Amino acid sequence: xxxxxxxxxxxxxxxxxxxxxxxxxxxxxxxxxxxxxxxxxxxxxxxxxxxxxxxxxxxxxxxxxxxxxxxxxxxxxxxxxxxxxxxxxxxxxxxxxxxxxxxxxxxxxxxxxxxxxxxxxxxxxxxxxxxxxxxxxxxxxxxxxxxxxxxxxxxxxxxxxxxxxxxxxxxxxxxxxxxxxxxxxxxxxxxxxxxxxxxxxxxxxxxxxxxxxxxxxxxxxxxxxxxxxxxxxxxx
Amino acid sequence: xxxxxxxxxxxxxxxxxxxxxxxxxxxxxxxxxxxxxxxxxxxxxxxxxxxxxxxxxxxxxxxxxxxxxxxxxxxxxxxxxxxxxxxxxxxxxxxxxxxxxxxxxxxxxxxxxxxxxxxxxxxxxxxxxxxxxxxxxxxxxxxxxxxxxxxxxxxxxxxxxxxxxxxxxxxxxxxxxxxxxxxxxxxxxxxxxxxxxxxxxxxxxxxxxxxxxxxxxxxxxxxxxxxxxx
Amino acid sequence: xxxxxxxxxxxxxxxxxxxxxxxxxxxxxxxxxxxxxxxxxxxxxxxxxxxxxxxxxxxxxxxxxxxxxxxxxxxxxxxxxxxxxxxxxxxxxxxxxxxxxxxxxxxxxxxxxxxxxxxxxxxxxxxxxxxxxxxxxxxxxxxxxxxxxxxxxxxxxxxxxxxxxxxxxxxxxxxxxxxxxxxxxxxxxxxxxxxxxxxxxxxxxxxxxxxxxxxxxxxxxxxxxxxxxxxxxxxxxxxxxxxxxxxxxxxxxxxxx
Numbered sequence: 001x002x003x004x005x006x007x008x009x010x011x012x013x014x015x016x017x018x019x020x021x022x023x024x025x026x027x028x029x030x031x032x033x034x035x036x037x038x039x040x041x042x043x044x045x046x047x048x049x050x051x052x053x054x055x056x057x058x059x060x061x062x063x064x065x066x067x068x069x070x071x072x073x074x075x076x077x078x079x080x081x082x083x084x085x086x087x088x089x090x091x092x093x094x095x096x097x098x099x100x101x102x103x104x105x106x107x108x109x110x111x112x113x114x115x116x117x118x119x120x121x122x123x124x125x126x127x128x129x130x131x132x133x134x135x136x137x138x139x140x141x142x143x144x145x146x147x148x149x150x151x152x153x154x155x156x157x158x159x160x161x162x163x164x165x166x167x168x169x170x171x172x173x174x175x176x177x178x179x180x181x182x183x184x185x186x187x188x189x190x191x192x193x194x195x196x197x198x199x200x201x202x203x204x205x206x207x208x209x210x211x212x213x214x215x216x217x218x219x220x221x222x223x224x225x226x227x228x229x230x231x232x233x234x235x236x
Numbered sequence: 237x238x239x240x241x242x243x244x245x246x247x248x249x250x251x252x253x254x255x256x257x258x259x260x261x262x263x264x265x266x267x268x269x270x271x272x273x274x275x276x277x278x279x280x281x282x283x284x285x286x287x288x289x290x291x292x293x294x295x296x297x298x299x300x301x302x303x304x305x306x307x308x309x310x311x312x313x314x315x316x317x318x319x320x321x322x323x324x325x326x327x328x329x330x331x332x333x334x335x336x337x338x339x340x341x342x343x344x345x346x347x348x349x350x351x352x353x354x355x356x357x358x359x360x361x362x363x364x365x366x367x368x369x370x371x372x373x374x375x376x377x378x379x380x381x382x383x384x385x386x387x388x389x390x391x392x393x394x395x396x397x398x399x400x401x402x403x404x405x406x407x408x409x410x411x412x413x414x415x416x417x418x419x420x421x422x423x424x425x426x427x428x429x430x431x432x433x434x435x436x437x438x439x440x441x442x443x444x445x446x447x448x449x450x451x452x453x454x455x456x457x458x459x460x461x462x463x464x465x466x
Numbered sequence: 467x468x469x470x471x472x473x474x475x476x477x478x479x480x481x482x483x484x485x486x487x488x489x490x491x492x493x494x495x496x497x498x499x500x501x502x503x504x505x506x507x508x509x510x511x512x513x514x515x516x517x518x519x520x521x522x523x524x525x526x527x528x529x530x531x532x533x534x535x536x537x538x539x540x541x542x543x544x545x546x547x548x549x550x551x552x553x554x555x556x557x558x559x560x561x562x563x564x565x566x567x568x569x570x571x572x573x574x575x576x577x578x579x580x581x582x583x584x585x586x587x588x589x590x591x592x593x594x595x596x597x598x599x600x601x602x603x604x605x606x607x608x609x610x611x612x613x614x615x616x617x618x619x620x621x622x623x624x625x626x627x628x629x630x631x632x633x634x635x636x637x638x639x640x641x642x643x644x645x646x647x648x649x650x651x652x653x654x655x656x657x658x659x660x661x662x663x664x665x666x667x668x669x670x671x672x673x674x675x676x677x678x679x680x681x682x683x684x685x686x687x688x689x690x691x692x693x694x695x696x697x698x699x700x701x702x703x704x705x706x707x708x709x710x711x712x713x714x715x716x717x718x719x720x721x722x723x
Contacts, residue, residue, distance in 0.1 A: 060461060116413040123410070126400060129502055131542060132465045136396050139458045140410070143392070146450070147414050154417035154443065158424070211503065219498065219697075222508035225528075226696030240593075247578070247589050254618065255580045323574030326540055331593040332566040464558055 002195040009188030016181040031178070037088040039185040041106070043193045044081025045113055045152075048074045049145050051197070052120070056141030059134060065208060068134040071141055072124050073200040075117055077193060082114040105159040109152040116151070120144050130211075237337040244333070244341025249348065251318055258311065258349055266307035266357045270364055273299040296365035297426035301419055303357055304350070305386065309408050311349050312390040315342055316398045325399055328463070335459035339391060343455065347387040354379060367430045374437045375429040381444035382422040388451035389414050395462055418447060488516050489552055491642055491673040492537055496546030499532050506532035508697030509546065514675060517668055521688035522677040522699070529697040530677040531573070534644040537675065539564035551641055566594075569640030571648055575631040579620035583610050583630050586619055591637040604636040608659070624651040629659075636663065643667055645676035649683065661687050 018032060055071025058064055089107045090100040101107070124137045252258050274292060277299075281291040292299075319325050328338065361367070369375065393410040397403045421440040428437025492514035499507035507529050514520050522530045535541040537550050539561040551567050553560035577586045584605065591601050605611035608629040619627060628651055635643065643664065649657045657680065664674050664687060677694075678684035685691060692699045 112413050112416050115409075119406075119410040119413065122406060123396065126402070126406075127502075128400070129500075129542070135461055135465050139461065140396060143414075143454050143458075146454075150417050150447065150450075151413070154420055157443075158420050214503070215498075215500065215505065218503070219505045219508045222505045222697040224696065226698065226700060243589070243592055247581075250585065251578055251580045318578060318580075321579070323572055323576045324578065326570075326572070326574075327576035327590065328593070329540065330538065330565045330568070330570060331590070332595050333593050464561070 002191060002198060006188065006191045006195045009184070009191050013181070013185050013188045016177070016184055033088050033092040035181045035185040036189065037085060037092060038182065039189040040081045040088065041085040041110060042186065043189045044078050044085055045110065045148065047190065047193060048078025048081060049113075049117060049148060052078065052117075052141045053145035056138035059138045060142070063131075065134075066205075068138065069204040069208060070197075070201055072121075072137065073197055073204055075120055075124070075141070076200060077196050079114065079117050079121060081189075081193065082110060082117065085110055086114060103159065105152075105156040108159070109155040112151045112155070113148045116144055116147060237334045237340065240333045240337025241340035241344060244338055245344040245348070248315065248318070248342060248345035252314075252345070252349065257314055258353070262307050262310045262314070262349075263353060263356055265310060266303050266353060267360050269303040269306055270299065270357060270360050273303070274364055290366070292365045293367050294431075296361055296367045297430060298419075298423040299365065300357060300361040301382070301422045301426065303361075304354055304382075305412070305415060305419060307353055307357070308346075308350055308386050308390060309411065311346055311353070312394040312411070313404055313407055315346050315391065316394045316403070320399055320403070335463045336456040338463065339395070339455040339459040340452075342395075343387045343391040343452075346391055347383055350383045350387060351379075354383065369430060370432040371429045371434040371437070374434050374441060375426065377441045378422060378425040378429060378437065378444065381441055381448050382418060382425075384448035385418045385444055385451060386415060388448060388455050389418075392451060392455040392458065395459065418444060421447070490514060490549075491516050491518075491551060492675070493549045494536075494546065495548070497536060497543055497548050498545035499529075499536055499541045500544050501532065501541070505697055506541070507536060510536075510698040512692065512699050514673060516673055517671070517689075519664060519668055519674045519676070519687060519689045521684045521691045522675065522694050523679075523681060523684070523691060524694035528694045530694050531646050532697075533694060533699070534570065534646050534675060534677065535572070537564075537642065538568045538570040538644050540570070567640060568642045568644055569635035569638050570644045570646070571628075571631055571635055572646050575627045576634075577619045577627060577630055580618060582616050582618050583622070583626075584615045586630060587633050587637065590634040594634070594638045596637040596639070600637045600639070604633040607636060607663075608633040609655075625653060625656055628652055629656065632660070632663065639672075641672055643672055643674040643676070645674065647677055647679065649678050649680040657683060 013035060016035075051074035052071045055067040055074065058067040059071065086107065089104075089110070093102055093104070093107070094100050120137065120140050123140055124133065126133055126136075128136075277292055277295065279290060279292050283289045283291055283294055319328065390411055393414065394403075394407050397406040397410060400406065421444045425437040425440035425444065428434055428440070490513045492512055494510050494512040497507055497510040497512075498505060510529070510533060512533070522533060524530055532541050536543060536548065536555065539550070539555060543555045548555035549560075550564045553563045553567075555561055555564065576590070578589070581589065584601075587601055587605060591598070591604075602611070605615065610626065610629050610633060614622070614626060619630065622630065628648075632648075645660070645664070648660045648664075652660065661683065664676070668674060676684065676688075694700070
């Protein structure tokens with residue numbers, strides 16, 4: 001269901017974004033990158049890491065494995081979206097600014113947020129007891145989201161002191177069809193996000209189930225060690 | 237809580253005092269970083285718009301805080317290295333100490349160590365890069381707020397990575413993106429304190445103060461769950 | 467808090483039955499502890515009554531250390547139930563209370579290498595809310611009050627480190643002593659000292675669980691021997707073979723020795 005919606009959404013986005021919407025007056029065809037760049041930034045940074053933060057809060061409150069795994073899955077997809085945002089941003093920067101990297105507030109803060117959540121994923125992958133690991137990851141997930149907002153605000157503030165805000169994609173003089181394409185991109189990428197989230201979470205959940213099931217056999221194996229020892233002890 | 241904090245802080249400082257890791261290793265490292273920055277940015281290079289000023293002098297605030305941040309990573313690693321050996325973390329969990337007190341105590345020890353470090357590195361930066369001091373009040377507030385931010389956030393993240401074999405590599409990855417806004421704010425506020433006008437610096441000093449309070453709160457709240465873990 | 471010379475704990479384990487008021491110090495039912503997915507404890511059932519000295523014996527890797535750590539509130543309790551000193555181990559608050567009330571001597575000594583013997587004992591005693599006047603006698607009792615007092619712990623031998631760690635526990639005055647191979651690394655005098663400390667603690671109303679491979683010595687000290695194998699205690703003696711869940715059989719029957 002969600003998969004079909006995602007596929008249709010992406011196809012429609014391609015149609016509107018690449019063919020139907022007009023080229024921008026100033027930026028020509030490179031404006032089309034915005035139909036995926038901005039939505040992927042919104043979905044990756046705010047939606048995905050928002051889900052991570054929410055899941056972390058709930059996990060810390062009641063120790064729910066469900067929300068812990070969901071938080072982890074959302075962060076993984078969020079990092080991919082953030083990376084995608086960086087790449088499309090730089091591709092857009094090349095024809096617009098003449099260089100791949102300009103110390104643009106959005107791009108700078110996105111790269112920091114990207115690194116912030118790579119750290120979160122590094123903690124999730126630590127060789128630790130699962131309960132300990134999810135607790136630490138949850139604390140990190142909550143503070144990480146707060147920090148993401150601080151990073152974005154401070155970088156924006158910093159750059160705004162030196163230069164005017166860079167070109168805003170959703171300007172008032174935007175064409176109706178362009179605005180439609182933008183919102184279409186937002187819907188399509190949100191749907192893609194939830195679709196990926198569903199599948200990534202399902203894999204994580206099944207892994208968890210397998211682990212839980214293996215505990216039963218591990219317990220039996222562990223108990224049977226006692227029989228060997230009892231036999232030995234009986235002989236002495 | 238405060239009594240526990242002082243107990244932990246005095247213990248940490250006593251360990252530091254007898255091991256001399258801070259004065260013997262971290263401090264020389266910081267000075268080394270300051271000198272190497274001088275190599276990276278040629279001391280002869282002049283500011284294009286103002287040829288009478290050296291580039292090194294103009295970027296001195298940023299370089300100083302980078303040197304502090306890199307040295308702080310070592311001090312933070314050290315702060316939890318002493319707890320990670322010989323089951324000390326378990327023993328801390330077995331005490332009746334208030335988790336918030338443990339956080340504040342470890343943070344306070346790091347804070348005092350960092351201030352000592354900043355005094356020496358600041359003198360070094362003044363000697364090596366040469367910069368006027370326009371507004372000492374703003375500088376003092378900036379130093380206090382930045383150090384609190386680094387100590388609080390650093391202690392929290394170092395605790396998250398404690399007890400791990402990969403701790404030494406994980407802490408910089410976790411802490412540096414978090415402290416990026418602090419570096420930004422500290423640099424701009426210090427620039428204003430040195431070269432003026434002070435009005436440019438006070439909002440950033442306020443930002444640093446807010447950041448410090450936020451992370452003090454976060455640490456106080458999350459050390460309980462961290463120490464509760466089994 | 468503890469009453470010196472109270473006769474009842476000494477007689478506790480051998481008395482016909484525990485009084486209705488005396489709750490077990492340790493009560494585990496089907497306790498499972500997973501360490502990195504491995505069931506270190508696989509359904510442990512155990513009752514320990516006040517005043518007992520329980521010796522845990524069994525092969526390496528049987529789960530003795532984990533059992534002691536679980537009773538200290540340091541190892542996780544994933545399945546089953548556990549109460550120590552009338553606090554629930556699966557509850558956050560209960561676990562905190564347990565941690566504060568026990569004295570655990572693990573394989574590690576929990577000392578700061580850079581600090582001296584006295585500084586270490588003083589720090590941990592204060593952290594444990596011990597009385598300052600207990601520190602001096604504890605140092606003397608463990609034989610580290612003389613020349614060793616001002617030696618940094620990094621310069622101590624393994625046995626001297628253990629003596630220092632024991633001094634911390636003595637200051638702590640725990641209700642439940644959890645000693646993981648306390649005899650290891652100590653000389654004869656040191657091992658005698660450990661036994662004395664254990665007897666004295668029990669005489670003052672404490673309860674002791676210890677593991678040891680010095681079976682001759684420990685058997686003499688213990689009031690009951692529990693064999694641990696395959697991640698759970700196997701009750702020995704007259705009680706029938708305990709299957710999983712038949713924990714009640716060993717309740718109160720503390721006369722295996």
